Amino acid sequence: MDEEKKFSTNEKSGEKVTNQENNSVSRRDFIKIAGAGTIAAGFGGPYFLFPERAQAQQKTLKIIQWSHFVPEYDKWFDGVFTKQWGEKNNTNVTVDHINLTELPARAAAEVSAKKGHDLFMFLSPPAAFEPQTLDMAHVYQEVERKHGKKIDLAQKSTYNPKTRKYFAFSDSYVPDPxxxxxxxxxxxxxxxxxxxxxxxxxxxxxxxxxxxxxxxxxxxxxxxxxxxxxxxxxxxxxxxxxxxxxxxxxxxxxxxxxxxxxxxxxxxxxxxxxxxxxxxxxxxxxxxxxxxxxxxxxxxxxxxxxxxxxxxxxxxxxxxxxxxxxxxAEHVMDCYVIWNFADNKDGAQKFLVDYIDAFHDVFTNSQFYNFPCFPSTVPDLKKEIANDPRADPANKYAVLGDVLDWATNVGYPGYATAxxxxxxxxxxxxxxxxxxxxxxxxxxxxxxxxxxxxxxxxxxxx
Amino acid sequence: MSEMGESSVTVAEAVKSSRSGRIRVRRAGTAQDPVLGTLMFAPAVLYLLAIIGVPFVLAFIYAFSDIRIGSNTIHFVGLANFRSVIQSPSFKVALQNSFIFTIFSQIVVIIGSTILAIALENAFRGRGIIRFLILLPWVAPISLGAIGWKWILDSLYSVINWVLVAVHLYKPYSAPMWLGEPHLAMASVILVHSWRLLPFSTVILLAGLTAIPKEIPEAAEVDGAGFWRVLFEITIPMMLPIISVAVLFGIIFTFTDIAVVYILTAGGPFDSTQVLPSLAFFTGILSGDIAAGAAISLFLVPLLVIIAYLMLRVAARAEVS
Missing domain, CATH: 3.40.190.10 (Periplasmic binding protein-like II)
Known part of the structure; x- marks a missing residue:
């Protein structure tokens, strides 16, 4: 829609120049026309000259999340996954990392300014921010259609039963052994x-x-x-x-x-x-x-x-x-929100769906730190953690195989409310x-x- | 100030007799033109309004409203937020701690800075370097300094504890937990904050000390007064106005400080170092209850207004004398 507007603006500008050129143009008029053209070009960017490029305009997706405790995960997320996703979706993805303790204050600043990232990842359920977040029901529906039901821990951490709204989307949790x-x-x-x-x-x-x-x-x-x-x-x-x-x-x-x-x-x-x-x-x-x-x-x-x-x-x-x-309790609960004022809501939602599609990579690159909220994405979880080549002994993490039997949300047995x-x-x-x-x-x-x-x-x- | 004004007039008159009228008008305008004066003053006023005035007004509005971090609308709720935070045990502790933190750190700062100012007044070899070193905590970012102290006082890697254990004053695992025992933790935040404020206060007192006419203490010494008598009966009484300025600035800096407590203890152990600014931050920003956070932060405003008024009066007297 915005691109269409840009097109019409540019065409009008172009038409105006042509009409003016048909008449005799004084020096003063010429400067006016040139100025108007420059402004129009500024608003329309290169699409003034190359309209076909507007159709392929690259979007931007801005993500902010913590500096992961397993640095290798950030390397994979920033350098591999988001790059590939960006190329595939013609989107320039930027990822900012901040210390986990700074996340709430940063979120407060973004909400106050009504400006910030398209995807904001909290490490605990951000129920207090609910009025400022997009309902994530559609994202959950799409992911559940592909990967089956989410775990109860995710439900209790991102859903408000009073407003019937999913104020966040949880992709993963971290066990606390x-x-x-x-x-x-x-x-x-x-x-x-x-x-x-x-x-x-x-x-x-x-x-x-x-x-x-x-x-x-x-x-x-x-x-x-x-x-x-x-x-x-x-x-x-x-x-x-x-x-x-x-x-x-x-x-x-x-x-x-x-x-x-x-x-x-x-x-x-x-x-x-x-x-x-x-x-x-x-x-x-x-x-x-x-x-x-x-x-x-x-x-x-x-x-x-x-x-x-x-x-x-x-x-x-x-x-x-x-x-x-x-x-x-879960040690941390990954909760992505999309602000109501985010610039690229569609891109952010698609990113989350695609991210869950690739969750097995998330699991392995986080070195089994992030456990899936959609268990079918890591079908052999027990087998994988029971034979970890990095661990000494190799079955050190096997005890986490039944984590869902004993991990729960903050606020248990109720919901994680504000x-x-x-x-x-x-x-x-x-x-x-x-x-x-x-x-x-x-x-x-x-x-x-x-x-x-x-x-x-x-x-x-x- | 008046001397400078006179001197500009003199220069302007000199210029008037020797140069063109254009220059003459510009020089006279510097001293008297109200428009130019307003323009010169405007950036400072705008800065104060934007950085202090607007947030201050917002805090008042928020403190009497039901605003939360995600709110799209706000409603007036009267004194409900103040009534609510007063019931909180953390608030009561934080209020008490704010006074303890401020009073004790000011005692340490004033005693320390008076000693330093007297020691640094007379010239000696290396005085410049020592003055520079003393000034360092003030010019360095407080967050860096506090993080440094956090490691010095760390439960595991404290260099102080390492020495205490190495010289067999304590056994391993029994050395003092500087940030883990309530009284030690409070003493630690007081000392670190004093370390931070000491240079500022020292510079103020040093300026006051050098302004005392040398003839007075010299005459007292000739009359047989010793060092301590000169100090307590001449030097300190004559410095009182400037000491008052240092104290009042220090009180305001301390009552409103969050950095040292936030970085060193985050208010712990179990709220024993919690102060009002840190509690307001935890409640208003981190927990999303902006209204309660604003109410907590406004509790000290009446007291700070009185202190600011006294500060301005004392400063004016000091200027006159």
């Missing part, structure tokens, strides 16, 4: 590492008492801690909200989880867990300083990539089983657990204080 130091756990009788929260408490204490190495379950105001304490809470039967979005944090199950955390901290941890940022537990594990952390496989992948001798010592385990269930997101980003749960762990607050009082804060936040997003 435990990482444990093989030799130390074997020395205290856990050759296969901890399997339950009780194993963690007992084994971590033995290791701490034996050789001084602390447990590394974070208690700080950061992403990894937020996921770890949610895993603990759910495993004990507690939750922030119920399936209908009612606050349920103040429960006996929460108090039990808090008591467990206090015991674990006082028996096996040091105050360093209060200082951590998202990369601190990676460093602590790779430095051989800590016996257990909860993190994505970025820890082990870094050790493999840098050929660190410790690589073969760090093992991966499923989410720990608690008194009620075995459950952990209120849940605010509670997540203002660190209500890490604060509750940390205060109890240090003995600054009783479990009962901490749960009660958290309930008040959740209710206050939920009231603000009604």
């Amino acid at each position: 435990g990482n444990w130091y093989k030799d130390w756990w074997a020395e205290v009788g856990y050759a296969n590492g901890p399997d339950t929260w009780d194993d963690l408490r007992t084994g971590a204490k033995k290791i701490r008492d034996k050789n001084g190495h602390p447990c590394g379950l974070g208690l700080s105001q950061e992403l990894d801690t937020s996921m770890a304490v949610r895993a603990l809470l759910w495993s004990f039967g507690g939750a922030e909200q119920d399936a209908n979005g009612n606050v349920t944090i103040n429960s006996k199950q929460t108090v039990d989880a808090l008591k467990f955390m206090k015991a674990l901290y006082q028996e096996s941890e040091t105050p360093e867990v209060f200082t951590w940022d998202p990369s601190s537990n990676n460093r602590a594990m790779l430095a051989g300083k800590t016996s257990f952390v909860m993190n994505a496989i970025s820890v082990t992948r870094q050790a493999e990539r840098e050929h660190q001798p410790i690589s073969s010592k760090i093992m991966v385990c499923r989410a720990l089983k608690g008194p009620v269930r075995r459950m952990a 209120a849940i997101d605010e509670a997540f980003r203002t660190w209500v749960l890490p604060t509750m657990f940390a205060k109890v762990a240090r003995g600054d607050e009783t479990p009962e009082n901490a749960a009660s204080a958290a309930e008040q804060e959740y209710k206050r936040i939920f009231a603000r997003w009604k």
